[in-house]
Amino acid sequence: MSGETIIDSFGNADYYITVADDALALVAEAYGFSEAKLAGFNGLQPGAVLAPGTKLRLMPEGPGIGASGAAVVDTAGIPTSYTIEHDDTLAGITYRFNVTADQLAEANKVPFVQEQGNVYFVREGRTIQLQKNPVDSRSGTGQAVENSWGTTVFYTTVDGDSFDSLGYQFRVGTAEILQYNPSLVETEPIPAGTKLRMTAADLPVEGARGTYTADANGIPLTYTTVAGDTEVQVAARFGVTMLSDANGPTSGGGGVWYQYTHVPSGELAAGQTISVSLDQPINMPGLDS
Structure with missing residues (x-):
C-alpha cells in the first residue's frame, strides 16, 4: 500500500486514498480493522473493488450511539469541533472522532475528560475541540518547577512558547493563564524567560478562599480552610491529586484527620490547616516530618 494517509493534528489516521491494486481487506488489515x-465506515460491501483515488474513511461516518450530534469538519474532512448532545458519552465521542481521551483533554486544555471530582467534561450543550492548533517546535522546553504531586506550579518560558503551546502541555486554558499571570496580554507574545504561575494557588477561588504557606521556591505546603471550602476545590487550586494522600486519619483505619461540615458535598470545617504537600504530610505514620 502506497496511497496517501490523511492524519489529524495528533497523527491519527482518518482517511486513506487508494492506489492501483489496493484491496479493502488489505487496507483494513493495515489500519487494524476488520x-x-x-x-x-464507507457504505461498501466486503470484497468491494476499490478504484484508484478512492478516499476511504478510517473512522465512523456521521452520528452514532454516544455521539449523536453534528460535527464541524475542515476541508480535509477532519472533525474539528463538536457540540455535545443529550445521552452522549465519552466512549461514543472518542470512538466516532478517532481520538483518545487524553488527546481530547489536550485539545481542550483540561487535565482529564473522565468524570472526576464532580467535574463533568461531557455535558449537554458544551462545544468541545477535537483538534489542537499548530505550535512552534521550540515550545515547551523551558524549566518547570513541580509540586510533590508532579503538577507544574511554575514554568519559565522559551522562544516559541504561546498560550496554545502552554495550554496543551500543562492542560490549562488561556483564560486561566491570564488569571494566574495578570501581567500577560492575550494578544501579545509571551517573552522568553518569563516565569509563569501555572496553578491558581495565588488566586482564591469558589470553594477554596483561604490562605496558604509555601516553601522557599513558592511551592504550597499547607492551606487553612474558611467557610464554604470543599475538598475538590482546594485540591484543584493547588494542583493536588488527592488531599487524603497527605492527610491521614487521626488514629486507626482509613479516612482523613480533618473535619467536614457536610460530607456529601465535601464541604470542610473552617479553621483547619491541611497539608497540600506529600513532602510534609499530616498524620501519616512514618512519613510526618
Whole structure:
C-alpha cells in the first residue's frame, strides 16, 4: 500500500486514498480493522473493488450511539469541533472522532475528560475541540518547577512558547493563564524567560478562599480552610491529586484527620490547616516530618 494517509493534528489516521491494486481487506488489515468494519465506515460491501483515488474513511461516518450530534469538519474532512448532545458519552465521542481521551483533554486544555471530582467534561450543550492548533517546535522546553504531586506550579518560558503551546502541555486554558499571570496580554507574545504561575494557588477561588504557606521556591505546603471550602476545590487550586494522600486519619483505619461540615458535598470545617504537600504530610505514620 502506497496511497496517501490523511492524519489529524495528533497523527491519527482518518482517511486513506487508494492506489492501483489496493484491496479493502488489505487496507483494513493495515489500519487494524476488520474488512466488515472498514466497509461499514464507507457504505461498501466486503470484497468491494476499490478504484484508484478512492478516499476511504478510517473512522465512523456521521452520528452514532454516544455521539449523536453534528460535527464541524475542515476541508480535509477532519472533525474539528463538536457540540455535545443529550445521552452522549465519552466512549461514543472518542470512538466516532478517532481520538483518545487524553488527546481530547489536550485539545481542550483540561487535565482529564473522565468524570472526576464532580467535574463533568461531557455535558449537554458544551462545544468541545477535537483538534489542537499548530505550535512552534521550540515550545515547551523551558524549566518547570513541580509540586510533590508532579503538577507544574511554575514554568519559565522559551522562544516559541504561546498560550496554545502552554495550554496543551500543562492542560490549562488561556483564560486561566491570564488569571494566574495578570501581567500577560492575550494578544501579545509571551517573552522568553518569563516565569509563569501555572496553578491558581495565588488566586482564591469558589470553594477554596483561604490562605496558604509555601516553601522557599513558592511551592504550597499547607492551606487553612474558611467557610464554604470543599475538598475538590482546594485540591484543584493547588494542583493536588488527592488531599487524603497527605492527610491521614487521626488514629486507626482509613479516612482523613480533618473535619467536614457536610460530607456529601465535601464541604470542610473552617479553621483547619491541611497539608497540600506529600513532602510534609499530616498524620501519616512514618512519613510526618
